[in-house]
Amino acid sequence: MAVTLTINGESKTVNAEDDTPLLWVLRDELNLTGTKYGCGIAQCGACTVHVNNLPRRSCVTPIKSIEGMQITTIEGLDGPVAEAVQAAWQKIDVPQCGFCQTGQVMSAVGLLNSIRKPDDADIDNGMTGNICRCATYVRIRNAIHDAAGILEKQK
Amino acid sequence: MSQQATSHDKKPIKPERRRFLQSSAGLLIGVYLPVFANQKSGAAAVMQTPSEAGATLSPNAFVRIAEDNTVTILSKHIEFGQGPFTGLATLAAEEMGADWSQMRAAHAPANVEHYKNLAFGVQGTGGSTAIANSYHQMRRAGATARAMLVSAAATRWKVPDTEITVNNGIISHKNSGKQASFGELAASAAELPAPNNEPALKKPSEFKLIGTDLPKLDTTEKTLGQAQFTLDIYQENMLTAVVAHPPAFGGIVNSFDDSAARKIPGVVDIKKIPQGIVVYAKNTYAAIKGRDALKINWDTSQAETRSSKTLFKLHRDAAQKPGANATSNGDTDKALQDAAKTLELEYSFPYLAHAPMETLDAVILAHNDSDKIEAWLGSQLQTVDQGAIAQVFNTKPENVIIHTQLAGGSFGRRAQPDSGFAVEAALATKAVSRGTPVKLIWTREDDIKGGRYRPMVFHKLRGGIDNKGNIIGWQQTIVTQSIVAGSPFEGMIQNGIDPTSVEGASDLPYTIPNLDVSLHSMQTKVPVLWWRSVGHTHTAYTVETFIDMLLELADKNPVEGRLELLKKHPRESHVLRTAARMAKNAGPTPQDRARGIAVHKSFGSFVAQIAEISNENGFPKVHRVWCAVDCGIAVNPNVIKAQMEGGIGYGLGAILFDEITLGENGTVIQSNFDTYRSLRINEMPDIEVEIIKSDIDPTGVGEPGTPPIGPAVANAWRRLTGQKITHLPFISSVQQMETA
Numbered sequence: 019m020a021v022t023l024t025i026n027g028e029s030k031t032v033n034a035e036d037d038t039p040l041l042w043v044l045r046d047e048l049n050l051t052g053t054k055y056g057c058g059i060a061q062c063g064a065c066t067v068h069v070n071n072l073p074r075r076s077c078v079t080p081i082k083s084i085e086g087m088q089i090t091t092i093e094g095l096d097g098p099v100a101e102a103v104q105a106a107w108q109k110i111d112v113p114q115c116g117f118c119q120t121g122q123v124m125s126a127v128g129l130l131n132s133i134r135k136p137d138d139a140d141i142d143n144g145m146t147g148n149i150c151r152c153a154t155y156v157r158i159r160n161a162i163h164d165a166a167g168i169l170e171k172q173k
Numbered sequence: 174m175s176q177q178a179t180s181h182d183k184k185p186i187k188p189e190r191r192r193f194l195q196s197s198a199g200l201l202i203g204v205y206l207p208v209f210a211n212q213k214s215g216a217a218a219v220m221q222t223p224s225e226a227g228a229t230l231s232p233n234a235f236v237r238i239a240e241d242n243t244v245t246i247l248s249k250h251i252e253f254g255q256g257p258f259t260g261l262a263t264l265a266a267e268e269m270g271a272d273w274s275q276m277r278a279a280h281a282p283a284n285v286e287h288y289k290n291l292a293f294g295v296q297g298t299g300g301s302t303a304i305a306n307s308y309h310q311m312r313r314a315g316a317t318a319r320a321m322l323v324s325a326a327a328t329r330w331k332v333p334d335t336e337i338t339v340n341n342g343i344i345s346h347k348n349s350g351k352q353a354s355f356g357e358l359a360a361s362a363a364e365l366p367a368p369n370n371e372p373a374l375k376k377p378s379e380f381k382l383i384g385t386d387l388p389k390l391d392t393t394e395k396t397l398g399q400a401q402f403t404l405d406i407y408q409e410n411m412l413t414a415v416v417a418h419p420p421a422f423g424g425i426v427n428s429f430d431d432s433a434a435r436k437i438p439g440v441v442d443i444k445k446i447p448q449g450i451v452v453y454a455k456n457t458y459a460a461i462k463g464r465d466a467l468k469i470n471w472d473t474s475q476a477e478t479r480s481s482k483t484l485f486k487l488h489r490d491a492a493q494k495p496g497a498n499a500t501s502n503g504d505t506d507k508a509l510q511d512a513a514k515t516l517e518l519e520y521s522f523p524y525l526a527h528a529p530m531e532t533l534d535a536v537i538l539a540h541n542d543s544d545k546i547e548a549w550l551g552s553q554l555q556t557v558d559q560g561a562i563a564q565v566f567n568t569k570p571e572n573v574i575i576h577t578q579l580a581g582g583s584f585g586r587r588a589q590p591d592s593g594f595a596v597e598a599a600l601a602t603k604a605v606s607r608g609t610p611v612k613l614i615w616t617r618e619d620d621i622k623g624g625r626y627r628p629m630v631f632h633k634l635r636g637g638i639d640n641k642g643n644i645i646g647w648q649q650t651i652v653t654q655s656i657v658a659g660s661p662f663e664g665m666i667q668n669g670i671d672p673t674s675v676e677g678a679s680d681l682p683y684t685i686p687n688l689d690v691s692l693h694s695m696q697t698k699v700p701v702l703w704w705r706s707v708g709h710t711h712t713a714y715t716v717e718t719f720i721d722m723l724l725e726l727a728d729k730n731p732v733e734g735r736l737e738l739l740k741k742h743p744r745e746s747h748v749l750r751t752a753a754r755m756a757k758n759a760g761p762t763p764q765d766r767a768r769g770i771a772v773h774k775s776f777g778s779f780v781a782q783i784a785e786i787s788n789e790n791g792f793p794k795v796h797r798v799w800c801a802v803d804c805g806i807a808v809n810p811n812v813i814k815a816q817m818e819g820g821i822g823y824g825l826g827a828i829l830f831d832e833i834t835l836g837e838n839g840t841v842i843q844s845n846f847d848t849y850r851s852l853r854i855n856e857m858p859d860i861e862v863e864i865i866k867s868d869i870d871p872t873g874v875g876e877p878g879t880p881p882i883g884p885a886v887a888n889a890w891r892r893l894t895g896q897k898i899t900h901l902p903f904i905s906s907v908q909q910m911e912t913a
Contacts, residue, residue, distance in 0.1 A: 052398025153822020
């Protein structure tokens with residue numbers, strides 16, 4: 019089955035079953051390995067990508083359901099919000115094992131896209147779906163506040 | 174893992190420059206230097222292999238200097254988040270006089286001669302030993318490299334060695350004004366004879382990099398999604414495999430029908446191996462769907478079919494009598510009889526899964542034109558994995574090349590004494606034709622249901638105080654399954670005591686005149702394993718909640734009362750006082766909240782924590798944690814703080830939410846993060862960490878942050894609600910109390 023997807027601004031036609039989760043198409047067919055497998059049931063957020071600019075768990079998103087939509091993975095992430103988040107992530111040295119961090123970054127960018135200056139409760143709401151077994155949560159929270167500060171200065 | 178680095182290899186590291194220079198390229202690439210398949214173009218400089226870094230000078234097994242002026246350290250310890258890449262590079266850079274921006278790190282190849290863990294005798298990571306056992310080794314490696322560079326400069330500039338200085342990666346001769354970078358001198362240094370004497374190491378007062386918050390080497394790649402994990406390896410003609418495992422531990426395949434599975438598009442083959450049925454496919458989704466379509470008749474006649482409930486009762490029954498003696502002082506029975514007040518409690522701890530973010534995975538290729546086997550995996554015990562894979566392929570260990578990969582967490586899970594996972598991956602690879610790389614992936618369900626758990630544990634404690642409030646007797650009986658029995662680490666068992674079962678209790682720091690700690694080692698077919706902080710996961714909880722209750726019974730302050738009993742233990746006392754001061758400085762405990770304290774030594778490091786909690790609908794909400802840690806010299810304070818934060822979060826999630834339960838027929842009830850809860854960001858407390866200044870050689874930080882958080886929260890909860898939580902996790906205890 020050929021399905022055409024728009025990923026990081028490029029049109030990609032893949033030969034995969036309609037019900038194949040986007041996660042495995044990104045990884046196995048397109049070699050976009052920044053998006054990770056963690057649970058397969060939308061519980062951990064390691065597979066988070068953006069679909070039409072909103073965070074989406076790619077492990078439970080059948081490719082057929084997102085034909086024609088704009089899909090962004092960590093590899094295609096750009097713009098001031100992404101730069102602010104990734105700068106803050108590095109400044110605060112957030113990652114430990116690092117496996118969940120691309121999903122965390124995707125969710126954090128999604129959060130800041132919708133709430134430019136989130137408070138702690140907003141961060142809880144936006145980030146609760148992303149598990150980090152290394153429990154880097156203190157730093158994730160600090161980095162999101164830091165990124166919001168970077169963005170505010172750019173105004 | 175639970176061994177501590179007790180000795181340092183004092184032998185000077187012999188420069189192996191000649192050996193490297195004289196080696197053929199094949200030897201360089203094939204045996205000594207790791208080559209990562211499918212290294213992506215944008216991938217991490219930090220993961221650059223030495224060969225890619227173009228190493229010109231290889232003064233020893235640990236340091237590679239390239240003409241582009243990069244210095245790559247070979248880390249014998251796997252990097253899965255605890256920071257050894259950064260820590261080991263810091264140690265070498267310090268003695269070299271390197272600039273941090275030129276430092277890189279890569280995993281060392283499997284080579285027990287060069288890269289054995291000095292605490293284990295085999296190459297491996299665990300027991301929070303990375304910094305402790307590399308502290309001298311990596312500094313000597315750096316100092317040797319520096320001496321060779323200095324010697325090359327002296328020869329080139331025709332000046333005495335002693336007039337040359339090295340700072341921030343620049344080699345200088347002050348009088349002549351001459352300067353050179355490491356890269357510029359690497360080739361000349363490689364031509365010089367190796368230094369005869371072991372170079373002197375810096376005094377701690379001379380450190381410039383050690384003790385500073387150097388940015389971690391792997392942060393950028395991990396933030397940008399460029400870090401390569403085993404899961405990210407794709408090779409030509411590679412098959413992706415998943416295994417259908419038995420529904421109970423010890424089950425085997427009786428018969429199976431794979432006709433439906435073979436019809437799934439993308440499924441290539443299906444084979445039976447001792448561990449279960451392997452489905453090979455062109456992609457992961459097809460492999461998973463193929464596995465779902467298998468019809469398997471399992472033989473569980475030899476399996477562990479007892480439920481957690483049954484096993485729990487057996488553990489509890491055993492605890493009613495003392496076991497093999499682990500520690501004994503005075504006459505505890507008499508002391509407890511004579512006591513003015515006594516306290517008796519039973520504690521239980523469930524099986525726990527490690528659940529690292531990256532599930533177990535490996536890529537193995539058996540070459541079809543040679544005996545060579547290549548394995549890419551997050552190997553935590555390289556020597557053991559290498560030997561086990563060799564055995565599967567009936568070849569010599571030296572024919573097995575282990576490419577250790579960055580791993581998405583471990584917490585002990587990847588250190589299997591019997592290489593269970595590596596063997597499964599090797600058997601799955603061997604079952605298809607040579608020349609076909611096989612990537613074996615465990616799904617999250619395989620991970621949660623797959624065993625290698627922190628064992629079930631039961632403790633019975635009796636304590637007594639005299640009429641002056643002195644604790645005069647302490648009797649502790651521990652019942653659990655040995656982690657090392659039947660493994661290559663079995664030699665750790667002495668006089669019937671597996672030290673990993675009793676650590677943290679048998680070495681109770683509190684001065685109590687009459688003390689008995691004993692152990693019953695249980696046998697089940699549930700495979701068990703070390704889980705971040707091992708025995709301390711349960712002993713810190715029992716010891717620190719029980720002492721808190723005894724002190725309360727004696728009308729004593731939890732901090733002052735502990736300090737009175739810790740007069741012979743200055744480092745425990747210091748972290749305890751420090752945490753108490755930190756909490757005090759934060760202001761009085763807000764209304765409706767309570768604070769609880771715990772102090773515990775593990776893996777040579779000392780940690781005290783105070784948790785401040787409230788009662789949210791009958792369940793603890795942990796708001797803040799103050800943490801004081803003494804791990805000797807702080808190589809990278811920021812990494813140490815990160816490990817305390819992470820250790821607290823990991824431990825907190827487990828004591829609040831987690832249990833693996835075997836249902837009827839021995840089937841594991843939980844299956845994924847929906848039923849095996851992980852701590853989430855909204856449940857993470859604010860954490861303040863203070864590191865005790867020290868000039869003692871460093872000890873580990875990967876595990877010691879975990880043990881104290883459980884008892885600190887439990888002590889706070891008891892003060893707040895009166896409830897003694899002695900059966901973990903909290904969520905089960907609290908629910909039972911509500912229904913009672």
